[in-house]
Amino acid sequence: MALLEVNNLCISFGGLRAVDDFHMTIEKGQLYGLIGPNGAGKTTVFNLLTGVYAPNEGRIILDGQDITGHKTIEINQDGIARTFQNIRLFSQMPVIDNVKAALENQYSYSLFDSLTHLGKFRQVEKEITERSMDLLKVFDLDRFAETLASNLPYGQQRKLEIARAMATNPKLLLLDEPAAGMNPNETAELMKTIELIRDKFGITILLIEHDMKLVGGICERLTVLNFGRVLCEGPTKEVLSNPEVIKAYLGDE
Amino acid sequence: MTDKILKAMTPKRKTAVNGKSPAMTYFVVLAAYAVLELCIKTGIMSSHLQGLLVPMVYYAIVAVGLNICVGILGELSLGHAGFMCIGAFGSAVFSLLTDGVLPDGLRFLLAFLVGVALATLFGFLIGIPVLRLNGDYLAIVTLAFGEIIKNLLNALYLGIDENGLHASLSNQMALGLSPDGKMLINGAMGVSGTPHDANFTISMVVLLIALFLAQNLVHSKHGRAIMAIRDNRIAAESIGINIVRYKMQAFTISAAIAGAAGVLFSHNISTLQASSQYFGYNVSIMILVYVVLGGIGNLRGSVIAASILYLLPELLRGLNKYRMLIYSIVLIVVMIFNWAPAAIAWRENLAAKFKAARKENV
Numbered sequence: 001m002a003l004l005e006v007n008n009l010c011i012s013f014g015g016l017r018a019v020d021d022f023h024m025t026i027e028k029g030q031l032y033g034l035i036g037p038n039g040a041g042k043t044t045v046f047n048l049l050t051g052v053y054a055p056n057e058g059r060i061i062l063d064g065q066d067i068t069g070h071k072t073i074e075i076n077q078d079g080i081a082r083t084f085q086n087i088r089l090f091s092q093m094p095v096i097d098n099v100k101a102a103l104e105n106q107y108s109y110s111l112f113d114s115l116t117h118l119g120k121f122r123q124v125e126k127e128i129t130e131r132s133m134d135l136l137k138v139f140d141l142d143r144f145a146e147t148l149a150s151n152l153p154y155g156q157q158r159k160l161e162i163a164r165a166m167a168t169n170p171k172l173l174l175l176d177e178p179a180a181g182m183n184p185n186e187t188a189e190l191m192k193t194i195e196l197i198r199d200k201f202g203i204t205i206l207l208i209e210h211d212m213k214l215v216g217g218i219c220e221r222l223t224v225l226n227f228g229r230v231l232c233e234g235p236t237k238e239v240l241s242n243p244e245v246i247k248a249y250l251g252d253e
Numbered sequence: 254m255t256d257k258i259l260k261a262m263t264p265k266r267k268t269a270v271n272g273k274s275p276a277m278t279y280f281v282v283l284a285a286y287a288v289l290e291l292c293i294k295t296g297i298m299s300s301h302l303q304g305l306l307v308p309m310v311y312y313a314i315v316a317v318g319l320n321i322c323v324g325i326l327g328e329l330s331l332g333h334a335g336f337m338c339i340g341a342f343g344s345a346v347f348s349l350l351t352d353g354v355l356p357d358g359l360r361f362l363l364a365f366l367v368g369v370a371l372a373t374l375f376g377f378l379i380g381i382p383v384l385r386l387n388g389d390y391l392a393i394v395t396l397a398f399g400e401i402i403k404n405l406l407n408a409l410y411l412g413i414d415e416n417g418l419h420a421s422l423s424n425q426m427a428l429g430l431s432p433d434g435k436m437l438i439n440g441a442m443g444v445s446g447t448p449h450d451a452n453f454t455i456s457m458v459v460l461l462i463a464l465f466l467a468q469n470l471v472h473s474k475h476g477r478a479i480m481a482i483r484d485n486r487i488a489a490e491s492i493g494i495n496i497v498r499y500k501m502q503a504f505t506i507s508a509a510i511a512g513a514a515g516v517l518f519s520h521n522i523s524t525l526q527a528s529s530q531y532f533g534y535n536v537s538i539m540i541l542v543y544v545v546l547g548g549i550g551n552l553r554g555s556v557i558a559a560s561i562l563y564l565l566p567e568l569l570r571g572l573n574k575y576r577m578l579i580y581s582i583v584l585i586v587v588m589i590f591n592w593a594p595a596a597i598a599w600r601e602n603l604a605a606k607f608k609a610a611r612k613e614n615v
């Protein structure tokens with residue numbers, strides 16, 4: 001059974017059909033790419049998958065469960081986590097607290113314990129800190145633990161966003177242009193990180209990316225979106241050599 | 254828009270403001286208490302100044318409460334004087350009702366809890382509709398709330414006799430109290446005869462408790478969720494944080510602390526009136542000024558700013574003509590010290606040097 005199955009997804013903004021009859025099937029453990037020219041509707045697909053927008057039509061099935069119409073918070077608990085095209089960190093909080101905040105639903109103690117630091121506070125906080133540090137180490141961010149998130153270098157901010165998403169223990173991770181604004185070195189490092197988390201956590205990843213070197217280098221399958229519709233879909237090599245796709249990117253001659 | 258204003262007003266720092274060591278804050282408060290108490294005991298302090306101490310502390314307490322709302326949650330409230338007002342009147346009425354019935358200490362403790370509970374309740378009730386919305390609604394609604402509460406209490410007549418409580422919004426006669434009945438709230442004349450249960454020491458204890466709760470909150474799971482919402486609501490939602498629940502918690506706690514300050518207010522004054530001078534929107538804005546100048550999100554700063562800015566105009570009364578001039582200059586200097594990037598860098602440098610020096614000494 002596929003991890004994610006999307007059928008006939010549609011949404012319009014006013015008169016604009018931003019996403020039309022979108023479909024996609026992602027198997028467990030796959031590294032899947034969603035590509036397409038600017039304004040094709042890629043981010044809108046992410047927003048539909050994560051409940052930011054409710055689709056006008058269509059169904060989203062995650063791991064056998066119909067999650068269509070769930071709210072953003074529920075979707076995270078259903079097992080989808082994401083990053084954003086324009087980085088959205090908790091900028092006035094230390095790096096480690098960005099990750100701790102994402103552990104919100106996995107550890108609990110009462111508001112009273114929070115206000116007094118009594119009861120389960122000490123024990124649970126210790127566990128939260130350990131988990132967060134472990135995660136930061138995976139992303140080589142542990143040396144920045146106490147740095148304010150907004151003071152991180154750009155490339156590290158993107159990594160922190162991924163670490164934060166991973167902290168929620170997702171089944172499916174959505175990355176919206178993770179390499180945007182990175183230099184080639186940072187991009188190469190990022191590719192390694194993405195493959196590492198796929199292998200280490202056995203997680204399924206769907207990513208949007210314009211950097212064809214990255215897409216060609218790590219994605220196993222691709223879906224190409226053009227003007228809100230699926231242009232083609234298949235193994236990376238085939239898709240990237242498809243004349244239709246090349247035309248969509250280069251425009252009509 | 255509010256969040257943009259608040260963001261613009263939050264200085265760029267190298268480290269999180271809320272990361273300040275809590276122990277240092279308690280130390281500052283305790284040291285200030287010791288010095289002031291010494292001045293009282295040795296008779297150096299004038300009785301005029303002594304009379305300013307309790308108000309100074311309860312304004313510091315409301316400032317801490319408001320900072321939870323403005324600095325930690327990132328929502329603007331312009332009605333914290335209203336929560337203070339509720340705490341003040343609720344506890345004063347309770348004290349009048351139980352005066353002579355309960356032992357003094359117990360009576361004040363219960364009055365305190367009643368005042369805080371009422372402010373909490375109102376915070377909760379206002380939060381339910383408003384905090385569901387994303388936008389600038391809280392500032393507007395709390396502003397209206399503060400004014401409504403003040404005007405309502407100004408017009409309220411409340412009395413008690415053997416038949417129970419009587420209330421009216423028109424006049425004292427309309428209550429129809431029996432001859433041995435007792436007035437509790439006498440319209441614009443307010444509440445008189447509330448026992449003087451609050452003093453400097455008790456107020457300082459309440460301030461320490463408020464700081465303890467607020468600082469603990471900041472360094473906890475709930476505090477992190479609240480600050481995550483402040484920094485980026487959309488990202489907070491994406492990691493499964495329940496926005497409304499945490500906003501409600503922060504706002505209600507903020508209102509509760511303002512209510513506690515109100516209890517001290519009413520138990521330190523002979524006649525409690527719901528006048529604009531004490532509970533109008535201008536007071537709410539004055540408290541906001543304390544919070545902004547002390548540093549948004551900086552709890553220790555709120556206490557220091559509230560204390561200095563409350564005392565200053567009072568102490569300068571002798572200098573009649575220049576009083577407001579000096580006050581304005583101090584406001585500007587504090588503003589620059591707290592907010593100018595150069596000043597912040599200088600302060601952080603200094604702190605780093607101190608740290609380095611301390612390490613060398615060890």
Ligand SMILES: Nc1ncnc2c1ncn2[C@@H]1O[C@H](COP(=O)(O)OP(=O)(O)OP(=O)(O)O)[C@@H](O)[C@H]1O
Nearest residue numbers: 013016018036037038039040041042043044045085
């Ligand atoms: N909330 C919205 N309201 C109106 N129109 C929207 C909204 N969100 C997206 N759109 C429109 O939908 C279309 C697709 O936008 P989307 O952001 O999904 O593109 P994209 O493929 O992510 O592009 P890019 O590569 O530039 O990020 C655009 O024309 C955009 O203007």
Ligand SMILES: [Mg+2]
Nearest residue numbers: 042043044085
């Ligand atoms: Mg996009």
